[in-house]
Amino acid sequence: MVHLxxxxxRQHGACDCGDLCRGCEARVLSVCGSLEDEAFVGLQxxxxxxxxxxxxxxxxxxxxxxxxxxxxxGVVRLYxxxxxxxxxxxxxxxxxxxxxxxLADGYGFCAxxxxxxxxxxxxxxxxxxxxxxxxxxLRRLHDMATHELALAQQQMVxxxxxxxxxxxxxxxxxxxxxxxxxxxxSSVTIDLPMGRQDIADFLGLTIETVSxxxxxxxxxxxxxxxxxxxxxxxxxxxEAIASA
Amino acid sequence: MVHLxxxxxRQHGACDCGDLCRGCEARVLSVCGSLEDEAFVGLQxxxxxxxxxxxxxxxxxxxxxxxxxxxxxGVVRLYxxxxxxxxxxxxxxxxxxxxxxxLADGYGFCAxxxxxxxxxxxxxxxxxxxxxxxxxxLRRLHDMATHELALAQQQMVxxxxxxxxxxxxxxxxxxxxxxxxxxxxSSVTIDLPMGRQDIADFLGLTIETVSxxxxxxxxxxxxxxxxxxxxxxxxxxxEAIASA
DNA sequence: TGGCGACATTGATTTACAACAACGACCATG
DNA sequence: CATGGTCGTTGTTGTAAATCAATGTCGCCA
Numbered sequence: 001m002v003h004l005x006x007x008x009x010r011q012h013g014a015c016d017c018g019d020l021c022r023g024c025e026a027r028v029l030s031v032c033g034s035l036e037d038e039a040f041v042g043l044q045x046x047x048x049x050x051x052x053x054x055x056x057x058x059x060x061x062x063x064x065x066x067x068x069x070x071x072x073x074g075v076v077r078l079y080x081x082x083x084x085x086x087x088x089x090x091x092x093x094x095x096x097x098x099x100x101x102x103l104a105d106g107y108g109f110c111a112x113x114x115x116x117x118x119x120x121x122x123x124x125x126x127x128x129x130x131x132x133x134x135x136x137x138l139r140r141l142h143d144m145a146t147h148e149l150a151l152a153q154q155q156m157v158x159x160x161x162x163x164x165x166x167x168x169x170x171x172x173x174x175x176x177x178x179x180x181x182x183x184x185x186s187s188v189t190i191d192l193p194m195g196r197q198d199i200a201d202f203l204g205l206t207i208e209t210v211s212x213x214x215x216x217x218x219x220x221x222x223x224x225x226x227x228x229x230x231x232x233x234x235x236x237x238x239e240a241i242a243s244a
Numbered sequence: 245m246v247h248l249x250x251x252x253x254r255q256h257g258a259c260d261c262g263d264l265c266r267g268c269e270a271r272v273l274s275v276c277g278s279l280e281d282e283a284f285v286g287l288q289x290x291x292x293x294x295x296x297x298x299x300x301x302x303x304x305x306x307x308x309x310x311x312x313x314x315x316x317x318g319v320v321r322l323y324x325x326x327x328x329x330x331x332x333x334x335x336x337x338x339x340x341x342x343x344x345x346x347l348a349d350g351y352g353f354c355a356x357x358x359x360x361x362x363x364x365x366x367x368x369x370x371x372x373x374x375x376x377x378x379x380x381x382l383r384r385l386h387d388m389a390t391h392e393l394a395l396a397q398q399q400m401v402x403x404x405x406x407x408x409x410x411x412x413x414x415x416x417x418x419x420x421x422x423x424x425x426x427x428x429x430s431s432v433t434i435d436l437p438m439g440r441q442d443i444a445d446f447l448g449l450t451i452e453t454v455s456x457x458x459x460x461x462x463x464x465x466x467x468x469x470x471x472x473x474x475x476x477x478x479x480x481x482x483e484a485i486a487s488a
Numbered sequence: 489t490g491g492c493g494a495c496a497t498t499g500a501t502t503t504a505c506a507a508c509a510a511c512g513a514c515c516a517t518g
Numbered sequence: 519c520a521t522g523g524t525c526g527t528t529g530t531t532g533t534a535a536a537t538c539a540a541t542g543t544c545g546c547c548a
Contacts (some may be wrong), residue, residue, distance in 0.1 A: 080401050084488065088401040102390035109397060135379045142382060145389040146346035152396035153353060157324050157332040159403035160448030164505075196526060204404030206506055211527055244328065408535070440496065453535055455497055 030070040030096045031140055048121045052113045058099070060110040067121050068100030074117030075193045079201065080109050089202040091151075092175075092194065095182050100124065101145045115193045159204045164213045167203040169242035172223070172230060188232045274314040274340045274364075275384055292365045296357045302343070304354040311365050312344030318361030319437045323445065324353050333446040335395070336419075336438065339426050344368065345389045359437045403448045406488075408457045411447040413486035416467070416474060432476045 049072070052058060058069065058076060076093040090109055093099055099111060099119075131137045158167055172190055180186035192199070200210045214230070217223050222238050224231040232238060293316070296302060302313065302320060320337040334353055337343055343355060343363075375381045402411055416434055424430035436443070444454045458474070461467050466482050468475040476482060 080397065082401065082405060082488070086405045088404045090397045090400050102394060104387060104390070108394050132379070132383070135376070135382060138379060138382050138386060139376070142386040142389060145386060145393060149389060149393050149396060150346060150352050152393060152400065153324065153334045156334050156396065156399055156403060157326065159400055160332045160445075161326060161330045195524095201404075207526080208507085208528085209505060212505095215527075244326070439494090450536060451496080452498085452537085456535095459497075 031098055031137065031144070032070070050119055050121045052117045052119070054113050054115050054117075056113045056117070058111040058113065058117075058119070059107055061106070061108065063107065065100065065107055065124050068098070068124055068127050069119040069121050071095050071097045071099070072118040072120055075114040076111050076117055076119075077114050077194060077198055078109050078111050087201045088204070089198060090155075091148075092198075092202070094178055098141075098144055100127075101141065101148060114198065164203075164205055164209050165217070166241055166244055167205065168199075168210065168213050168217065169222075169238050171199065171203060172232070173239060173242050176232065188235070189226065190230050190232065192229045275342055275381065275388070276314070294363050294365045296361045296363070298357050298359050298361075300357045300361070302355040302357065302361075302363070303351055305350065305352065307351065309344070309351055309368050312342070312368055312371050313363040313365050315339050315341050315343070316362040316364060319358040320355050320361055320363075321358050321438060321442055322353050322355050331445045332448070333442060334399075335392075336442075336446070338422055342385075342388055344371075345385065345392060358442065408447075408449055408453050409461070410485055410488055411449065412443075412454065412457050412461065413466075413482050415443065415447060416476070417483060417486050420476065432479070433470065434474050434476065436473045 052074075059065075059067070061080065071093045072095055074095070076097075076099070077089050078091045078093060078099070079087050079089040081087050092114070093111070100107070102108065131141060158170055162170070175192070176186070176190045179191060194202075196207045196210050196214075199205075200207045203210070205213075214223070214225060217238075218225050218230075222232075222234050222241075224233055296318075303309075303311075305324065315337045316339055318339070320341075320343070321333050322335045322337060322343070323331050323333040325331050336358070337355070344351070346352065375385060402414055406414070419436070420430070420434045423435060438446075440454050440458075441451045443449075444451045447454070449457075458467070458469060461482075462469050462474075466476075466478050466485075468477055
C-alpha cells in the first residue's frame with residue numbers, strides 16, 4: 001500500500017463557516033444535525049473544512065489522534081492491516097459519516113480517500129471538550145457509536161457465516177440504501193466508487209471471487225454491470241439472497 | 245488499581261442493594277465503576293439482581309427491549325441467527341460486561357447463558373433517564389461503546405482475513421487477557437466454559453475445524469487441552485501466530 | 489450398572505474459494 | 519499512436535476448510 005503524503009487544501013481561506021455549513025448537504029445526517037442553533041454556531045467555530053484528493057491518507061493506525069472528521073463529500077475507506085499485508089476494510093465512510101468516535105485511544109485503523117473527499121475537520125481536544133459540555137452532543141455521539149456497533153455486528157455475520165454471493169448481494173443492497181438516505185431518493189443504479197479489490201477486502205474475499213460472482217449475477221440477470229457501478233434488475237431475488 | 249475480596253455472591257436478598265453492590269466483584273469493571281458515591285446510590289435503587297441457570301435465554305432478537313444488564317457472574321453468549329439456522333456469535337459477555345448499549349433500537353441479537361449467570365438488571369427506561377441526567381454516566385457508556393466497536397473491528401479482521409489457526413490463537417489469548425483483567429491475576433490455564441460449537445460460531449469455523457486445530461496445537465506443544473479449558477505451553481509461539 | 493444423550497474427536501471425501509497465470513480494456517502521457 | 523500502468527476479467531490448478539460419517543468419552547439417572 002502506497003502512502004501518499006496527505007495533501008491538504010484549505011477550502012475557504014478565511015473560514016466564513018456559516019455559509020459553508022448552511023449549504024452543507026451532509027448536515028442533517030451528521031453530528032451537526034442534533035444541535036440547536038445556538039450550540040451549532042459554537043461548533044461551527046471549531047470547524048476546518050479540508051479537501052483531499054483521491055488516494056490521500058487521512059490518518060493511519062499509528063498516527064496519534066489529533067482530529068475528528070465528518071465526511072461532507074466523497075468516499076473514505078477505513079481499514080486495518082496485518083503485518084504481512086493482508087487488509088480488512090472495516091467500513092466505507094460516506095457523506096454524513098463521522099470519523100473518530102473513539103475519542104480516547106488511537107484511531108485503531110487507517111483511513112484514506114477512495115474518491116476526492118471533503119471533510120469538516122475538528123481538533124480532537126476541542127471537539128471532546130465541546131461534547132463534554134453539550135450532553136445532547138454526547139448523546140448523539142453515543143447513538144452513532146451504537147449504530148456503528150450494530151453495523152459491525154451485521155458485518156461479523158456476513159464475514160463469518162455467508163458465502164460469496166450472499167456477501168455481494170448484502171453489500172450492494174446495503175450501499176443502495178445508504179446512497180438513498182444521502183441523496184433523498186432511491187435508485188436502481190448503485191454507484192461503486194471503490195475498486196474490486198476494496199470490495200474484496202471489505203467482504204473477506206479475493207478480487208477474482210468478487211469479479212466472478214458479480215459477473216455471474218449479471219449472467220443470471222440479477223444485475224447489470226455499468227461503469228463505476230451496477231444496476232439492480234431483480235431486486236426481489238437479490239434481497240432473497242442477501243437475507244437468506 | 246483494584247483488590248477484589250471475597251467471592252461471596254449474595255444474590256437473592258429482596259433488594260437491600262447497598263450490600264449487594266459493596267461486595268460486587270464486577271463493580272470496578274462495569275458502568276457502576278464510573279460513578280461518584282452519591283450518583284452510585286441513585287443507580288443502586290434501580291438495580292434488580294437476577295440469576296439465570298445455564299442455557300437460559302436473557303433476551304432474543306425479537307424481544308422488545310425492556311432491560312439492560314451488567315454481568316456479575318458467569319458467561320453469556322451473544323449471537324445472531326440467520327433464517328436457515330446459521331449462527332454467528334458476536335461476543336461472549338464476561339463479568340463486568342454491559343449488555344444493552346444500544347438504548348434505542350431492539351437488542352439486535354440474542355443472549356443466553358453459557359454457564360449459570362448472575363446479572364444486575366435495570367429497566368431500560370429508568371436506566372436511560374438516569375444516563376441522560378448523569379453526563380458522566382453517558383460518557384462512560386460512550387467509552388464502553390467505542391471500546392466494543394474497536395473489538396468488533398478486530399473481530400472483522402479475524403473473520404475476514406485469518407486462517408483457522410490464527411483465529412484460535414487470537415481467541416485463546418484474548419480470553420486469557422480478559423480473565424486476567426477480571427480476576428486480577430494472569431494464568432496459563434485458560435478457562436473455556438463454552439463448547440466447541442460456540443467457539444466455532446464465534447470464529448466463523450465448523451466444530452470439526454475447531455477440534456482439529458486445537459488438537460493439532462496440542463500435538464505441536466503450543467497448548468495442553470484440559471477439561472473445560474486449555475493450558476498455554478508456548479505463549480511466545482502462540483502470540484506469534486495470533487498477531488501474524 | 490448399564491444405557492442414553494450431549495459433546496468431542498477422527499477419518500474420508502467434497503467443495504468453495506484462493507492462488508497462480510495470462511490476457512484484455514481503459515487512459516494517461518510523452 | 520505507441521507505451522506503460524492500473525484495473526478487471528477469465529481459465530486452470532491447488533488447498534483449507536466444509537461436509538459427511540463413524541466412533542469415542544463422559545456425566546446423568548433410571
